[in-house]
Amino acid sequence: MSLQNEESRLQGPEVEEKERLALVLAKVHEMLLHLSSIPRYFGDDDSEPQTADEVAQQTVERLRDEQVDALGRSQSEPYFGRLDMVPQGESTPLTLYIGKRGIDDNESGDRLVIDWRAPIASVFYSFSGQGLASYEAPDGTIEADVLLKRNLAVRDGQLVRLVDSYVKGQDNLNVTDEFLLYRLSEHKESRLRDIVSTIQAEQDKIIRADRNLAIVIQGVAGSGKTTVALHRLAYLLYQHSDRIRTHKMVIFAPNAMFVDYISEVLPELGVGGIRQTTFAKWALQVLDQKVALADPMRRYERWFSVKANEQVGNEFYVTRYKGSMQFLGQVQNYLNILEKDVVPQGDFEAWEGATLAHTDIRKWFYEEYRHYPLAVRRDRVLQRVKRWMDMEYRNVKADDKSGSRKKQAAARYRSYSKKWAVISAYTVYEDVLSSSLALQGWGDNARHSGKNAQPSARQGMALSKGRAVKSKKSGRPVVNLEDLAPLLYIHVKLNGLAGDEQFDHVVIDEAQDFSPFQITVLREYCPSGSFTILGDLSQSIHGYQGIHDWSEFLDRFPEDRRAFFQLDVSYRSTMEIIEFANHIIRRFQQFTLAKPVFRSGQPVTIRDVGKGRRLSAVLESVQEFAANGANTIAVVCRTEDDCDPVFEFLEEAGIQAHLITSRQQSYAGGISVVPVYLTKGLEFDAVLLLDVNVNNYDPGFRRFFH
Numbered sequence: 095m096s097l098q099n100e101e102s103r104l105q106g107p108e109v110e111e112k113e114r115l116a117l118v119l120a121k122v123h124e125m126l127l128h129l130s131s132i133p134r135y136f137g138d139d140d141s142e143p144q145t146a147d148e149v150a151q152q153t154v155e156r157l158r159d160e161q162v163d164a165l166g167r168s169q170s171e172p173y174f175g176r177l178d179m180v181p182q183g184e185s186t187p188l189t190l191y192i193g194k195r196g197i198d199d200n201e202s203g204d205r206l207v208i209d210w211r212a213p214i215a216s217v218f219y220s221f222s223g224q225g226l227a228s229y230e231a232p233d234g235t236i237e238a239d240v241l242l243k244r245n246l247a248v249r250d251g252q253l254v255r256l257v258d259s260y261v262k263g264q265d266n267l268n269v270t271d272e273f274l275l276y277r278l279s280e281h282k283e284s285r286l287r288d289i290v291s292t293i294q295a296e297q298d299k300i301i302r303a304d305r306n307l308a309i310v311i312q313g314v315a316g317s318g319k320t321t322v323a324l325h326r327l328a329y330l331l332y333q334h335s336d337r338i339r340t341h342k343m344v345i346f347a348p349n350a351m352f353v354d355y356i357s358e359v360l361p362e363l364g365v366g367g368i369r370q371t372t373f374a375k376w377a378l379q380v381l382d383q384k385v386a387l388a389d390p391m392r393r394y395e396r397w398f399s400v401k402a403n404e405q406v407g408n409e410f411y412v413t414r415y416k417g418s419m420q421f422l423g424q425v426q427n428y429l430n431i432l433e434k435d436v437v438p439q440g441d442f443e444a445w446e447g448a449t450l451a452h453t454d455i456r457k458w459f460y461e462e463y464r465h466y467p468l469a470v471r472r473d474r475v476l477q478r479v480k481r482w483m484d485m486e487y488r489n490v491k492a493d494d495k496s497g498s499r500k501k502q503a504a505a506r507y508r509s510y511s512k513k514w515a516v517i518s519a520y521t522v523y524e525d526v527l528s529s530s531l532a533l534q535g536w537g538d539n540a541r542h543s544g545k546n547a548q549p550s551a552r553q554g555m556a557l558s559k560g561r562a563v564k565s566k567k568s569g570r571p572v573v574n575l576e577d578l579a580p581l582l583y584i585h586v587k588l589n590g591l592a593g594d595e596q597f598d599h600v601v602i603d604e605a606q607d608f609s610p611f612q613i614t615v616l617r618e619y620c621p622s623g624s625f626t627i628l629g630d631l632s633q634s635i636h637g638y639q640g641i642h643d644w645s646e647f648l649d650r651f652p653e654d655r656r657a658f659f660q661l662d663v664s665y666r667s668t669m670e671i672i673e674f675a676n677h678i679i680r681r682f683q684q685f686t687l688a689k690p691v692f693r694s695g696q697p698v699t700i701r702d703v704g705k706g707r708r709l710s711a712v713l714e715s716v717q718e719f720a721a722n723g724a725n726t727i728a729v730v731c732r733t734e735d736d737c738d739p740v741f742e743f744l745e746e747a748g749i750q751a752h753l754i755t756s757r758q759q760s761y762a763g764g765i766s767v768v769p770v771y772l773t774k775g776l777e778f779d780a781v782l783l784l785d786v787n788v789n790n791y792d793p794g795f796r797r798f799f800h
């Protein structure tokens with residue numbers, strides 16, 4: 095230790111850390127100056143490199159740009175934690191500074207900052223203050239004696255807070271929470287943020303879980319599921335860049351607005367270019383937009399309306415059935431039957447004396463080309479029939495001066511190929527829906543169902559059969575969300591999967607609203623079985639299509655390739671809100687109640703205003719929230735129709751608000767008027783729930799109160 099360091103230690107940790115920070119920032123500055131002084135050969139205009147040298151040069155420059163970007167971001171907050179420890183077998187302590195990205199001193203080769211994803215950095219998150227810590231190294235697990243764990247808040251290059259959450263030999267009770275609370279008390283922005291500086295031990299375990307696993311995370315509202323999943327992606331890319339590629343990862347979010355809401359976390363973690371989409375958008379792309387999706391808003395209005403009637407009950411039931419494993423079984427049965435029927439009866443006779451036997455064609459189809467998916471196989475066999483005909487013709491060409499035999503053969507081939515049914519995902523699906531198999535499955539299912547679902551088999555299926563409806567705009571058949579998974583499944587089985595369609599890793603957020611059929615389809619698209627599936631069963635908004643138990647998803651993966659995690663602490667809301675919510679959720683006995691971190695806020699208040707004062711009371715509350723410093727405020731109504739008059743009233747009163755609808759593509763923060771089913775996953779500084787009474791929110795709708 096240098097004399098200067100020794101002196102700064104004596105003056106206390108703040109001085110020491112400020113000096114160290116200044117040193118690192120100076121190094122960063124120096125490196126940035128150096129990098130920007132290197133001449134560039136390629137401009138910012140994406141011009142194509144012409145030679146191998148140019149390709150190499152462009153790669154070098156791209157990597158340099160990335161380094162400049164990373165160092166630029168580090169200037170404001172180069173690190174957030176410090177860890178002193180003595181690894182087993184060594185005598186001198188290691189001092190590590192941990193940041194969002196690693197920084198190496200180019201000249202000395204010293205590691206100034208360790209990337210939070212490095213195995214050794216895991217000690218910072220997992221060490222509980224008891225006994226020895228351990229971490230994974232290339233040679234196996236290493237144990238270490240931790241001396242100090244220090245949280246450092248650096249903002250705009252300034253040290254603004256320092257909290258020692260562990261000092262060996264001292265009483266260390268609860269100090270971790272102090273830094274966490276400081277972090278949580280910072281205002282909510284209009285976007286989700288990274289949590290690298292305060293990842294909790296149980297979250298860290300999930301982030302660093304094995305790459306090969308399909309993991310399911312059940313977590314109470316606000317327990318950090320989405321955030322943790324995004325950090326896990328950043329971790330997987332760092333640790334397994336050889337196996338998991340950015341452009342082969344995908345995040346399925348519940349709607350486009352949510353995609354926008356989470357869009358800043360990954361870039362902040364140094365990860366760009368991961369596809370973030372909705373299941374519907376992706377499915378329609380894979381299906382080459384051959385079908386159109388019914389407007390979900392009209393359905394939501396009907397389904398979430400207070401006057402939801404028996405027909406809605408039937409629709410729920412059809413929806414659930416179409417997402418079930420029973421229905422998958424029916425689709426599979428149908429595809430098996432279809433396979434048996436594809437080759438038409440009869441030989442192919444190109445002209446008299448040139449006959450290809452039915453048995454030969456069958457042999458090609460059922461034996462030689464067996465490995466091809468159905469539609470591809472059909473085309474291949476037909477091409478082979480054509481090749482056979484052309485070969486035969488070569489033998490008789492000399493006698494066919496007029497070409498009449500050739501014409502005749504071509505005509506016969508055309509009519510023969512027409513006997514082969516056209517196999518497209520949509521036509522097959524239509525047939526599945528109207529087949530006796532599907533109806534039988536539906537009927538069996540309906541008999542075992544609850545009170546709300548007793549439609550006759552035919553009525554149930556006809557309700558949402560795409561065949562009847564064609565989009566006025568595009569002329570394409572209109573289907574509902576629950577039709578997409580069966581359509582995709584059929585599509586894959588008919589056409590196979592091109593390498594560029596496969597995923598290396600799939601994240602599904604709000605997975606409680608997914609169906610087992612959707613998971614099965616995604617499993618087809620991600621052969622590695624590397625999944626992060628997260629949700630909260632008690633928050634199931636689209637319960638009619640979702641699941642009752644996570645085993646419905648976990649069972650889709652082999653026992654040794656799946657893992658289940660549970661997060662019970664809510665970091666989002668104050669104790670007052672969580673206690674209030676728990677009071678309501680307690681009635682659903684099967685759900686785990688959220689545990690708050692010890693953070694207090696305003697009490698939850700219930701205001702009963704007369705009908706005439708309803709809108710002016712909303713205005714007053716919004717003004718009061720804003721006056722108390724809330725940046726993001728939500729006024730929550732039951733449906734989109736209910737939102738309209740509230741939004742208009744606020745606008746007329748001069749309040750600038752955003753009306754959030756199902757078609758919303760982005761989230762702007764500020765004041766939002768939003769239907770309850772679109773609030774999922776978002777967070778606000780203040781929330782006003784309107785018209786909460788038994789009529790409007792019957793027991794079935796209480797799960798919205800998270």
Ligand SMILES: Nc1ncnc2c1ncn2[C@@H]1O[C@H](COP(=O)(O)OP(=O)(O)OP(=O)(O)O)[C@@H](O)[C@H]1O
Nearest residue numbers: 289292293294315316317318319320321665666775
């Ligand atoms: N370890 C942590 N440190 C600091 N903040 C955290 C931590 N974990 C979660 N949070 C914060 O808690 C809030 C909720 O996180 P997130 O939205 O990821 O939770 P969720 O479980 O996905 O919620 P929901 O169930 O509503 O979708 C976010 O503001 C997030 O930054």
